[in-house]
Amino acid sequence: MTAETVTTPAPNGAEPPAIRYNFAYLDEQTKRMIRRAILKAIAIPGYQVPFAGREMPMPYGWGTGGVQVTAAILGACDVLKVIDQGSDDTTNAVAIRSFFETTAGVATTTRTADATVIQTRHRIPETPLKAGQVLVFQVPIPEPLRFLEPRETETRRLHGLGDYGLIHVKLYEDIARHGHIATTYAYPVTVNGRYVMDPSPIPKFDNPKMHMSPALQLFGAGREKRIYAVPPFTPVVPLDFEDHPFAVQHFAEPCALCGGQGVYLDEVILDDAGGRMFVCSDTDYCATRQGEGHTGRMSAPYAAPPATAATGAEPPIAASGSGDRP
């Protein structure tokens, strides 16, 4: 990558602005340092590599780790997508997308299939990722053993020795208190049969998507200055007990807008009388399906194509979706 300089486009075509950024904000030495950390992380799947995290022009907790990883891997030809809880249009996603539009001038998209780099907070897109794509996770607490062992020196030693009994204690506690493993997000996984890793606070629903994914998955923790990675086609196995095996959440009803099933849904409260709806957490996936003519129980009448437009692949949705409409 060349050390090109991006000039922010002047608003209203006025004077060129005084602020000029290096490509993707970070200086080249810093990006090189981060890339070295990334390469090491890829070489040792699931291992947390310390790196000299920089101060970014946003507060910790807003994705500074992911932003630094993205900045280090972004090239001029990349197409960037940023999601927050599956959504392209929440404050965090919009802010980060505009940050890279401003500092790197790269193309951005909301379509999963069109993106080369996807920075994400707390979700993996529903559309299966392809080889060549990079998924960058924002990570608040990278250490999966932190719950039971506060000492960093000790957790590092436990990782070194593959001494992971402790994390099963947490799962045991879940079952003892709730009757099942109640950890529903940041569900710990074993990567490549060696390191136990916190997959960041994604719902455990997304855990199976990490397993043998063709895409490269990178994790950046800004506050704790750690980078870790899951290379393409790497086994990622959730921890569990023989008599309490790992299982993902199931949703009783399909998406109320696109009728999608087998996807992760958000609950939306509609009124004070208990009215609620379940919609896709992945806004791009939902919009794409709606654009293809899929409908759900609460699709707006003007957006709803005729019931016959539903593809044959989704008979239950079409049935329930159209049947409910007045």
Added chain:
Amino acid sequence: MNAPLLNAPLFPAAVGAADTPLLIAEGLTRYYGARLGCGDVNLTLHPGEVLAIVGESGSGKSTLLGLLSTELAPSAGRVLYRMRDGATRDLEALTEGERRLLLRTDWGFVRQHAEQGLRMAVSAGGNVGERLMAVGERHYGRIRAEAIDWLGRVEIAAERIDDDPRTFSGGMRQRLQIARNLVTRPRLVFMDEPTGGLDVSVQARLLDLIRQLVAEFGLAVVIVTHDLAVARLLSHRIMVMKSGHVIEEGLTDQVLDDPREPYTQLLVSSVLMP
């Protein structure tokens, strides 16, 4: 027994007669800067033997316990241990992984302050089950059955299994520590003032329990105490420490009934008799 993994090849049957020492310390010495913590201590401990280390605060007895249990590194000397496979190893030569496996399978450590020996935010069942999970048990039902069995042995009601130790009395916490340590059937247990700070009636119950378990499982125990009554009740042998050195040792009743050293005579004569 419902812990089949404990019979797995990880732990071949104990070999060697009871006449072969389990633990040997040679010339154990530890300095804290220029100050001597513990100097030139030699001892051997056989299976099923209970050794009490007595002395007042600062006598070096806790340092010695730390050295024997590999929590402290000696300035000089070494500790040898006969592993479950029958081989006697220098503990300093163990890899960190081997050392940890030893600590959580063949050894136990019951501490005076339960919060140092227990995970206070984890339920009683989780505390007992941790060692099982650490050696690879991955069946929740079996872990739980074993935990209930052990809570019963230490006289904690099964319905307390999901309560965390913060809700337990001091005596219960100590009993839970014992269960947590014994669940992997260790052969050697270190105890550091296990009855310290407990009411007399609670102490009596705990001592009785320890006595029973030691006999039932043939445990070798190194117990540090300043309470000579505890030493008399539990131990076969006694070592008296003063200023970092062992000044007198022998059969417990012999040392306590016929103390030879001035300091030991002072210790024995200082005990309050009810």
Added chain:
Amino acid sequence: MIATALSAAGTAEPLLAVEAIAKRFTLHLQGGVTLPVVAGVSFSVFPGECVALGGPSGAGKSSILKMVYGNYRTDTGRILVADAPAPVDVATAEPRRLIRLRRERIGYVSQFLRVIPRVCALDVVAEPLVAEGVDKGAALARAGALLARLNLPERLWRLPPATFSGGEQQRVNVARGFIGAQPLLLLDEPTASLDAANRAVVIDLIAEKKAAGCALVGIFHDADTRDAVADRVVDVTRFSA
């Protein structure tokens, strides 16, 4: 020398051979004053024999008994207890050896019961048998039989003896001492707090041990009991240091 001929197998050799033992206490807390107890103590005890140690209070009878048991240390001399393959010298034996010797060869009935908290009378009595490897149920049955013989009310069996009267505690103590199969039995005033009926039981028990080939060494405050059980008396005053 007796010791060379001493063996557990032969019946003609002594079970206990005390050879020129001496004992003194050094009281460091009283300016290091030394307190001589006994010197030059020598005697032997043979199978089927009960030897009484005689002499006034303070002559060192109890100290000799405690030295034989290894409870007191011996300054000089040897205390040979028959064992296979060779006799063991209590005065120099390692603690581990001494513990085994006590379990297998030497029983001891002290004047006072050392109470173990929370352990009931029946378990206190049965414990030496369990330590020998006898089945717990059988051990408890024999303990019960012995306590019954010593007229300890059955309602007390399941209680810890801490709250018992002196006589009741002593009977528990006697039962605990006599239940084992050790061939050498040391008795330190076993009948001191007992009434006539229970004294008679103890006398019977001693007779049974003698008949079984055990060797007994005892201190008997009560002359009637001593005359009833002792085959000979070793006068301790001649060993005074």
